[in-house]
Amino acid sequence: MNGRPVPPRRLWLLAAGFLVWCSALVVLYALHAIGCAFGWQAGALRWSLAIVLLVHLIAIAWMWRHLATARPDPELGQAAVFLQTVVVWTLIAALVATVITFAPSLVLKTCI
Amino acid sequence: MSASVEQPPEGAPALRLHRQLEKIWATGPGWQRLAAVNHSVIGLRMVITSFVFFAIGGVLGMLTRVQLATPNGDFMDAETYNQVFTMHGSMMLFLFAIPMVESFAVYLTPKILGTRDFAFPRLTAYGYWCYLLGGTILTVSLLARVAPNSGWFMYTPLSSNVYTPGVNADVWLLGVTFVEISALSLAMEIVVSVLKMRAPGMSLDRMPIFGWYILVTAMMMIVAFPPLILGSILLEIERAFGLPFFDPTRGGSALLWQHLFWLFGHPDVYIIFLPMAGALSTMIPVFANRPLVGYRAIVVAIIALAFLSFGIWVHHMFTVGIPHLALAFFSAGSAIVAVPTAVQFFAWLATLAHGRPRWDVPMLYIFGFFFVFTAGGLTGVMLAIVPFDWQAHDTYFIVAHMHYVVAGALAFPMLAGFYYWLPLLTGRTAAYRLAVPAFWLIFIGFNLTFFMMHLTGLLGMPRRVFTYSGDEGWNWLNLLSSVGSFVMTIGFGMAVIDIIVQLRFGRRVRRNPWNATTLEWAMQMPPAPYAFASIPRIATGSEPVAPDQLALSLARGEGYLGFARNGWQEALGVHMTSGEPDQVIVLPQPTYLPLITALFTGAAVLAMLFKLYLLSLAMVLVTLGLFVLAGQRAGLGRDYGPLPIGHGVSVPPHTEVASAPPWLALICTLVADGTLFTSLIFGTFYLWIAAPHWPSNLAPQANRMLALGVIVALVIAAAAARGSLRSTSAGSNAQGWIGLAAIALLAAMTAAVGLIGSVTPHPHEHALGATAWALIGFVALHAGIGLLFLISNLLRIRAGFISPRRLTDLRLTRLWLDYTTVTGVIALGLVLALPALVATLGARP
Numbered sequence: 001m002n003g004r005p006v007p008p009r010r011l012w013l014l015a016a017g018f019l020v021w022c023s024a025l026v027v028l029y030a031l032h033a034i035g036c037a038f039g040w041q042a043g044a045l046r047w048s049l050a051i052v053l054l055v056h057l058i059a060i061a062w063m064w065r066h067l068a069t070a071r072p073d074p075e076l077g078q079a080a081v082f083l084q085t086v087v088v089w090t091l092i093a094a095l096v097a098t099v100i101t102f103a104p105s106l107v108l109k110t111c112i
Numbered sequence: 113m114s115a116s117v118e119q120p121p122e123g124a125p126a127l128r129l130h131r132q133l134e135k136i137w138a139t140g141p142g143w144q145r146l147a148a149v150n151h152s153v154i155g156l157r158m159v160i161t162s163f164v165f166f167a168i169g170g171v172l173g174m175l176t177r178v179q180l181a182t183p184n185g186d187f188m189d190a191e192t193y194n195q196v197f198t199m200h201g202s203m204m205l206f207l208f209a210i211p212m213v214e215s216f217a218v219y220l221t222p223k224i225l226g227t228r229d230f231a232f233p234r235l236t237a238y239g240y241w242c243y244l245l246g247g248t249i250l251t252v253s254l255l256a257r258v259a260p261n262s263g264w265f266m267y268t269p270l271s272s273n274v275y276t277p278g279v280n281a282d283v284w285l286l287g288v289t290f291v292e293i294s295a296l297s298l299a300m301e302i303v304v305s306v307l308k309m310r311a312p313g314m315s316l317d318r319m320p321i322f323g324w325y326i327l328v329t330a331m332m333m334i335v336a337f338p339p340l341i342l343g344s345i346l347l348e349i350e351r352a353f354g355l356p357f358f359d360p361t362r363g364g365s366a367l368l369w370q371h372l373f374w375l376f377g378h379p380d381v382y383i384i385f386l387p388m389a390g391a392l393s394t395m396i397p398v399f400a401n402r403p404l405v406g407y408r409a410i411v412v413a414i415i416a417l418a419f420l421s422f423g424i425w426v427h428h429m430f431t432v433g434i435p436h437l438a439l440a441f442f443s444a445g446s447a448i449v450a451v452p453t454a455v456q457f458f459a460w461l462a463t464l465a466h467g468r469p470r471w472d473v474p475m476l477y478i479f480g481f482f483f484v485f486t487a488g489g490l491t492g493v494m495l496a497i498v499p500f501d502w503q504a505h506d507t508y509f510i511v512a513h514m515h516y517v518v519a520g521a522l523a524f525p526m527l528a529g530f531y532y533w534l535p536l537l538t539g540r541t542a543a544y545r546l547a548v549p550a551f552w553l554i555f556i557g558f559n560l561t562f563f564m565m566h567l568t569g570l571l572g573m574p575r576r577v578f579t580y581s582g583d584e585g586w587n588w589l590n591l592l593s594s595v596g597s598f599v600m601t602i603g604f605g606m607a608v609i610d611i612i613v614q615l616r617f618g619r620r621v622r623r624n625p626w627n628a629t630t631l632e633w634a635m636q637m638p639p640a641p642y643a644f645a646s647i648p649r650i651a652t653g654s655e656p657v658a659p660d661q662l663a664l665s666l667a668r669g670e671g672y673l674g675f676a677r678n679g680w681q682e683a684l685g686v687h688m689t690s691g692e693p694d695q696v697i698v699l700p701q702p703t704y705l706p707l708i709t710a711l712f713t714g715a716a717v718l719a720m721l722f723k724l725y726l727l728s729l730a731m732v733l734v735t736l737g738l739f740v741l742a743g744q745r746a747g748l749g750r751d752y753g754p755l756p757i758g759h760g761v762s763v764p765p766h767t768e769v770a771s772a773p774p775w776l777a778l779i780c781t782l783v784a785d786g787t788l789f790t791s792l793i794f795g796t797f798y799l800w801i802a803a804p805h806w807p808s809n810l811a812p813q814a815n816r817m818l819a820l821g822v823i824v825a826l827v828i829a830a831a832a833a834r835g836s837l838r839s840t841s842a843g844s845n846a847q848g849w850i851g852l853a854a855i856a857l858l859a860a861m862t863a864a865v866g867l868i869g870s871v872t873p874h875p876h877e878h879a880l881g882a883t884a885w886a887l888i889g890f891v892a893l894h895a896g897i898g899l900l901f902l903i904s905n906l907l908r909i910r911a912g913f914i915s916p917r918r919l920t921d922l923r924l925t926r927l928w929l930d931y932t933t934v935t936g937v938i939a940l941g942l943v944l945a946l947p948a949l950v951a952t953l954g955a956r957p
Contacts, residue, residue, distance in 0.1 A: 005690030008307075008771075011316075018419035025423045025441065030797070032438055037801050039957035078652075079689050082317030082408065089412040093452070097420065100448050104440030111435050 155219025201264025226311025325390025400467025488516030509569025553603030560596025
């Protein structure tokens with residue numbers, strides 16, 4: 001075999017983008033439920049949801065930028081190039097999914 | 113050090129090698145067949161068993177169509193109808209769909225990936241027996257007229273003791289959970305095997321697309337099944353012991369069941385679809401005569417689909433009263449899940465468009481799939497839109513959509529797969545005079561049956577009614593549906609006859625009749641128990657060798673492990689990403705242990721069903737003891753060092769490496785267990801925020817000293833496990849450390865039991881006490897399992913299976929106890945925090 005193998009721990013990156021999407025879903029859903037149950041002001045709840053959404057978007061965007069600009073180590077061979085391509089596209093997909101799925105938190109009425 | 117081992121013979125001719133390997137790998141005749149652990153044998157049994165359940169479920173479906181063919185039907189009474197449609201759904205989903213896709217995976221995955229078997233053959237066999245026994249319990253309940261009757265998703269409170277006394281619901285909860293043990297164990301098996309057991313040189317970027325599909329599906333199963341298992345356990349505890357998790361009159365919530373069920377139920381649709389999509393992605397390039405278009409895009413789509421499918425479970429609950437903003441999340445998610453599905457569709461269409469497609473029977477079914485699944489997907493997007501769903505909810509429109517998606521995603525690719533891979537089993541191909549008419553009958557019958565249901569649904573016909581009065585305008589639509597179902601059944605009957613005829617009279621075909629490029633065709637037809645006489649190397653940078661040519665070279669032993677050694681069943685373990693060989697995996701021989709263990713597991717389930725709780729507990733303990741016993745002979749009794757595998761390469765046995773399959777298997781187990789634990793935490797918070805009757809003046813109490821005692825004891829046990837690992841790797845005696853860990857675990861369990869006894873309010877009185885009971889019980893159970901790990905460690909140290917180079921057992925124990933400590937701290941922290949959480953409820957408007 002030529003060069004070094006891609007470390008197995010890097011396989012987690014395949015799930016990284018959508019794990020952030022899952023985190024956004026859980027936190028936004030829980031925050032919304034708690035806010036409505038405890039009668040938070042609509043404005044405060046909206047801002048809370050918006051901040052949480054923004055934090056998650058920044059997290060995915062940061063990973064995307066970080067990984068898309070990194071050159072795969074040539075020693076790691078074709079598998080590394082493949083993994084990087086797939087990881088970058090899962091991050092793009094996760095970013096788009098996060099925007100589409102959670103954008104309603106910015107526009108819809110909060111607790112009806 | 114490297115001990116001497118039997119050297120492989122040089123240049124063994126094919127026939128001699130076949131005889132040597134056959135002797136080692138074959139399952140014995142007669143009763144010894146019950147000891148089979150080989151993936152080909154188990155896979156075939158699963159295919160046949162799941163098809164039997166499909167036939168039973170199909171007959172039940174036909175009975176419902178007979179009842180509904182005309183208004184005021186008196187073919188069945190309401191109670192019988194309830195049992196029949198519940199069992200139709202339960203059987204088709206739990207006893208046919210999931211096992212069928214798993215059977216494809218079990219039979220094909222090792223062959224397609226170029227390995228000889230799965231990593232844990234005994235677990236494969238145990239999974240099969242659990243499936244068979246669980247399915248049998250459900251089937252017998254139907255014959256005894258005590259079958260589940262609350263619908264296949266068993267909504268509470270209908271399925272609770274108040275409205276469903278008797279054993280009907282218990283049969284479902286226990287039987288289906290029993291079957292889910294099988295699904296989970298097979299999922300772990302598949303994940304480990306795909307990551308660690310591929311042909312040398314098969315890096316992840318060169319893995320057949322089927323491998324990606326199966327890997328992601330198995331990972332989905334590991335995460336999807338635990339919420340339902342937890343829900344089933346909690347509902348069974350409620351029914352058996354009166355702890356009110358789902359009883360709104362005592363602080364529970366009926367909607368918690370729906371959340372837990374659909375956290376499993378929605379991903380389950382994709383768990384069924386993805387393996388079949390994997391089969392399609394394998395077949396379509398073959399019939400298009402060109403490589404699959406968009407391999408990387410499909411891998412991205414599979415990953416996206418896996419995650420998105422988990423995040424849209426609430427679209428099954430659009431009408432339960434969740435605020436609109438939250439519904440919008442799930443509505444949008446449900447709509448965009450169509451995108452990764454479409455990516456796969458367009459990749460398939462592009463493959464066909466850019467290839468030179470040829471028609472054959474599998475392609476007919478692929479066409480059927482395209483048509484049916486697209487229609488089902490489009491109605492799915494319609495139902496993702498909340499206002500439309502509110503209109504269509506609980507009508508026959510949903511039944512139609514679900515059958516188009518699930519049946520379309522499963523039945524058509526399944527039959528395509530049967531016709532495609534049967535020559536591998538039989539060396540023969542289909543008789544067109546039967547196969548083609550069978551397809552058209554199935555296709556026309558299917559659409560006639562289920563398309564009409566869209567219309568009856570839009571005209572307002574509710575699901576689950578056993579008759580109707582006849583003045584609603586549904587009569588002719590229902591009659592056509594019923595006629596269509598009979599046409600479809602005749603088609604399935606013809607397909608079965610065709611397959612049987614093929615076994616006997618089909619046209620003989622040469623090896624690799626479809627000119628495929630995957631490795632399952634590079635072997636004997638039918639496959640030998642060892643699959644590959646020697647294991648192929650996936651060469652880089654050159655044109656791949658055609659499987660039919662490769663088969664001869666492999667049969668002559670020109671690949672890796674092309675010899676018999678020490679009577680071992682040997683397979684190769686590879687590096688997860690590069691696919692380079694890094695270990696020889698010595699697999700267990702056929703044994704009755706999986707069957708015996710499954711029988712005791714079944715006895716535990718039956719004893720629970722008949723409310724013989726002490727007997728059930730005893731059977732559980734025996735089952736656990738059998739698992740410990742199974743571990744005693746695993747691995748190798750001494751150090752060997754690097755072993756030659758051919759081509760000048762030597763690698764150590766799996767017992768002497770850090771990345772052995774059991775390590776990865778335990779990680780998978782902990783992911784599943786962690787999902788169950790997370791679901792329990794979710795359930796606790798859900799009841800706190802959403803359940804009625806959680807007054808702030810109901811102050812729960814938990815003994816802080818006891819809770820602290822549990823945590824301290826768990827920390828000591830985890831530290832002692834580290835000590836045992838350190839001292840063994842240094843060549844010292846670790847038994848003192850193991851003894852300390854065992855004492856600490858016993859102390860933790862004792863303190864946890866004391867804590868359970870002191871929980872207020874009493875677990876029978878309020879869900880608050882019941883959730884605290886469940887959280888502490890979780891900790892006590894895991895400490896108990898940790899004790900089994902330690903007992904196994906002691907026994908294996910004494911038997912010589914653990915040495916400074918063979919530390920897997922101790923590493924597994926350390927990981928388990930670390931996990932137990934972390935989850936213990938979280939669970940007990942939540943129990944101690946409950947008073948403060950309840951106190952905040954006073955602030956609610």
